[in-house]
Amino acid sequence: MPLITVEGEEPFEAEAGKKLVLALEDAGIDILHRCGGQSRCTTCRIEVISGAVPAMQDDEKEALEDPEWIAKYRLSCQIRVENDLTIKIIKRSAAEGIAPGPRPED
Numbered sequence: 888m889p890l891i892t893v894e895g896e897e898p899f900e901a902e903a904g905k906k907l908v909l910a911l912e913d914a915g916i917d918i919l920h921r922c923g924g925q926s927r928c929t930t931c932r933i934e935v936i937s938g939a940v941p942a943m944q945d946d947e948k949e950a951l952e953d954p955e956w957i958a959k960y961r962l963s964c965q966i967r968v969e970n971d972l973t974i975k976i977i978k979r980s981a982a983e984g985i986a987p988g989p990r991p992e993d
């Protein structure tokens with residue numbers, strides 16, 4: 888199983904093919920997500936430090952909008968884990984004082 892390393896957290900193994908946002912949440916890692924994984928809110932964005940991720944699709948590009956954000960971030964609700972990854976979480980529920988939205992579909 889792919890090994891996910893998150894800055895500031897213990898590494899954990901994730902089921903291959905699982906959405907990254909769900910893998911993080913199910914590992915007990917705080918990540919904010921607000922739109923149910925619909926590629927709209929961008930609160931679930933992460934920075935990929937190392938590891939390959941699938942190419943960005945148009946709806947993710949439209950959501951991130953700013954070319955600097957497109958170059959720097961990915962939406963964790965749009966990535967299915969396929970291999971080892973090292974990432975940085977940008978927004979956490981506790982730090983933002985905002986409860987997560989509905990759980991994205993599997």
Ligand code: FES
Pocket residue numbers: 920921922923924925926927928929930931932950962963964965991
């Ligand atoms: S863009 Fe809203 S949860 Fe990912």
